[in-house]
Amino acid sequence: FCQSLLHAVFPAELRVASLKLLSRVFNLCSSYCYYDITEIDGVNTNELYNAAQLYLSTSASITGSRLSLTRATNSTAVTFGLSNSDNLVDVFLGVPVLWEHVITPRQNQTFSWRPLPEDKRGFTLRIKKKDKSLVLDSYLDHIMDKANEIRRKNQDRFLYTNSRGGSLDSRGHPWDSVPFKHPSTFETLAMDPLKKEEIMADLNDFANGQSFYQKTGRAWKRGYLLYGPPGTGKSSMIAAMANHLGYDIYDLELTEVHNNSDLRKLLMKTSSKSIIVIEDIDCSINLTNRKKNAGDAPGRNHHYDGGPLPEMRGGGDDGGGNSITLSGLLNFTDGLWSCCGSERIFVFTTNHVEKLDPALLRSGRMDMHIFMSYCSFPSLKILLKNYLGYGEGDLNEMVLKELGEVVDDAQMTPADISEVLIKNRRDKDKAVNELLEALKARVKKNRANGGLMREEEEQEKRALESPKQGGDELQESCNKSDDNKPN
């Protein structure tokens, strides 16, 4: 009776109008504004909805007991999201933002070339009116960036190489790629923990430093020089860097690049958020005495240490002529061309730092010089944990002390030590005993050689400390060290 009375007094049109009026009054009085971010915008997928879902899946402040779990194609990680009507508060630049996930059944199917989901999904974002400009100006961009970063970390990454004599694939791309699945991480890397932390902090500062680089007018790139004897983990370090940041790797085979202009083309085809690696830089091109090289005979500035000699490719001009020159390489890492794209890391590795031209070592080019040393005691403990599962306190105190006493003087590389441990990994005691024997034998051998290996290391350090030393002098010191090399 009441209902029919109400309907008679308030006809449907009046009811709708008054509801609209009420909601308008409510909106005017409310200090909040609301944004709806629906999954499907018309018939197109709304990128912002997917990004918000991914972004919120990393938030630790999710309330509610029902969460949705997803695992995307090509992804190795499971992410969780908000279920229906669940909400969470995110804080951005000190401003609280409320997110609510709303799922409603789709009523009338609109005509579409593809079937639409049965449910209409969307987020409602509630924010104070006074903070509206903040949301529109930077919060949504922040969400898109973060979501891309999460996708990158979750998805397979790629290892690119140019080793096809500079030919292009069917898409005109000069790089070959394979999925990158190297298991090396900073946790498994045998290295002084303090040094490791310093490198990780430097990488994090770089990856989060967009505004810093923009503010200071610097190109968003960073250079690392990894040097040290073979088998000390330079390649493992590069893999750990890529895994830590979630970057792709471009392994640049310089000996396959014909000239400076090809080098530029390769650079232009690299993506941002990547590590561009030139391994054994001292063996790839002749990086010393560059003035002399500029006038050298054709092909002279390609220089090899042991590998097959490259084809003679013409004169060594600096301006994009017929072969790679040091200045071409410096333009690649340092000049205007290095700034196409952004967020890129250059890593050069060498076993003979003293052979490098001081121009390459100058600060600003290689921002961080990382010496990969022979296995130290802290590094040894990491290897024992990796290969035998020995944690702190698991190994007999006496044995540990003995290992500590000989490991520095043995000057064995982590690669050599890993070999000994791998060989006996099923019998832990045997592995440790054999390692101890191997270390002692190496100490004996080094003493018989008069500690020449350590001297070589010292030379490398001196070369780094005096980057202004001329190319000729460096070459001379390098030749001397090669002559004196122990077997």
Ligand SMILES: Nc1ncnc2c1ncn2[C@@H]1O[C@H](COP(=O)(O)OP(=O)(O)OP(=O)(O)O)[C@@H](O)[C@H]1O
């Ligand atoms: N610091 C390290 N931490 C953990 N494992 C290491 C380390 N150094 C070497 N290894 C082990 O030795 C193997 C060879 O090391 P890696 O190729 O990284 O050395 P490298 O210094 O790059 O050698 P090269 O100069 O000959 O290229 C690795 O696969 C890894 O198993």
